[in-house]
Amino acid sequence: MIVGIGIDIIEVKRVEKLLEKRGESFLNRVFLPEEIEYCREKGYPAQHYAARLAVKEAVMKAFGEGWTEKIGWKDILVTRTHKGQPGVELIEKGKKLQEEKGVEKILVSLSHADNYSVAQAIILKNNGVME
Numbered sequence: 001m002i003v004g005i006g007i008d009i010i011e012v013k014r015v016e017k018l019l020e021k022r023g024e025s026f027l028n029r030v031f032l033p034e035e036i037e038y039c040r041e042k043g044y045p046a047q048h049y050a051a052r053l054a055v056k057e058a059v060m061k062a063f064g065e066g067w068t069e070k071i072g073w074k075d076i077l078v079t080r081t082h083k084g085q086p087g088v089e090l091i092e093k094g095k096k097l098q099e100e101k102g103v104e105k106i107l108v109s110l111s112h113a114d115n116y117s118v119a120q121a122i123i124l125k126n127n128g129v130m131e
Contacts, residue, residue, distance in 0.1 A: 003103060003123040006061030008054040010117045015053065016046040030056075030073040038080075047117060051110045052078040054119035059088055059106060062121040063097060070097050078108075086110050088121070101125070 039048040075094030079087045102125045110119040
């Protein structure tokens, strides 16, 4: 059963400007160390930060919460499988919200072009398992 669907699009230049203006304070406020390490290894890090930011926003929207006291940026870790498929791991407040709503799985898709990164999240429960 689908509990919620969220989508978000981020302009890469906006993230690039935040990186230039706020640097480490922006990164440490929004991203977890694993995400920062992953993005820094890429040729155009801003594009990958933008994609991760879009995933976090899409997950918050799918929960119907937005950025609130129930879930924040660092409560969502954007992950990748060994085949490169994106996913999320909820931690701290995110984990609590997941348990509270009975969420069994969160499906994530992301994409980027030169100027934009987009992500979609679908939250499933009650045996809404997709293999």
